[in-house]
Amino acid sequence: MTHKVFVTRQIPEAGLAKIRAATDCQVWPERMPPSTESLIQGAKGCDGILTLLSDRIDADFLEAVGPQLKVISNFAVGYNNIDVHETTRRGIVVGNTPDVLTDATADIAVTLMLAAARCIKKGIENVSQQQWLTWEPMEFIGQDLRGKTLGIVGMGRIGQATARRCHFGWGMQILYTARSGKPQAESEMAASHVSLDQLLAESDFISVHTDLNPGTTHMFSTSAFQAMKPNCVFVNTSRGGVVDEDALYEALTSGSIFAAGLDVSDPEPLAGNSKLRDLPNCVIVPHIGSGTTSSRNAMAEIAADNLLAGLSGNPLRHQVEA
Numbered sequence: 001m002t003h004k005v006f007v008t009r010q011i012p013e014a015g016l017a018k019i020r021a022a023t024d025c026q027v028w029p030e031r032m033p034p035s036t037e038s039l040i041q042g043a044k045g046c047d048g049i050l051t052l053l054s055d056r057i058d059a060d061f062l063e064a065v066g067p068q069l070k071v072i073s074n075f076a077v078g079y080n081n082i083d084v085h086e087t088t089r090r091g092i093v094v095g096n097t098p099d100v101l102t103d104a105t106a107d108i109a110v111t112l113m114l115a116a117a118r119c120i121k122k123g124i125e126n127v128s129q130q131q132w133l134t135w136e137p138m139e140f141i142g143q144d145l146r147g148k149t150l151g152i153v154g155m156g157r158i159g160q161a162t163a164r165r166c167h168f169g170w171g172m173q174i175l176y177t178a179r180s181g182k183p184q185a186e187s188e189m190a191a192s193h194v195s196l197d198q199l200l201a202e203s204d205f206i207s208v209h210t211d212l213n214p215g216t217t218h219m220f221s222t223s224a225f226q227a228m229k230p231n232c233v234f235v236n237t238s239r240g241g242v243v244d245e246d247a248l249y250e251a252l253t254s255g256s257i258f259a260a261g262l263d264v265s266d267p268e269p270l271a272g273n274s275k276l277r278d279l280p281n282c283v284i285v286p287h288i289g290s291g292t293t294s295s296r297n298a299m300a301e302i303a304a305d306n307l308l309a310g311l312s313g314n315p316l317r318h319q320v321e322a
């Protein structure tokens, strides 16, 4: 029997070709995501769906698409867009795409650290607005990375890859918070497992790699930013919801931190009226952490394999647990 599948966006052929060959599949053809109604329409009666992080999969959606659905394959490592308690309750398996985007995302975290620390946004604007009038000894003064302290919030695969780059590249001292200690990171790069309060107070750079859940939502609020050093560079490549953006704006404009680099926002895209957009000390890129050819191809392959495994009742390559 051929399984019916809905793929909610064009993804690399590395995965799509496998899905086309094995299923009766519809692919959402547009650049913008399907609306809730179109998502339901596309998924109704399907055995499997391949989703993106912008597709909200909740109880109402699952109720509307009917009992046929057996597998949801998310084209992302993060899966906060899916109510996994609800899928588990209904016996639907959920897959994700870890590991293959670790290095690409850590590279973007470091890119943002450097860009924010070295006033790159201000420099680019200076040139593009034809304001580069002379060499200015007192302008574009940033922060060094060499020998500084980096606080990693969420020391999973991407947090550790970011720490490794900074420790071995610039001799940075690594502090981290995590649910459990990471002995490997402690022996490899002398990382110290500390409380969030200590990390906020002592870090010159803070890079966030935690997942988004009720406990981490807006964990970076006014009090967290006030606890940071005034030279601190704050970077978020995880999920926008961990940051209270009004509090970040206040911290960046009052001088309570030096600069920020964001790959993610809440909502995404960044709200049209977000005051962060125009700040010279806030570098924002449009959620491109995993955006390399090899990462996206590998994500597509894993997502396809997860989908096909779930359809035939086999274990997924990477299955998410509630």
Ligand code: DGY
Binding pocket: 053, 075, 076, 077, 078, 079, 101, 238, 289, 290
């Ligand atoms: C993920 O995979 O969760 C990233 O945010 C996008 O690649």
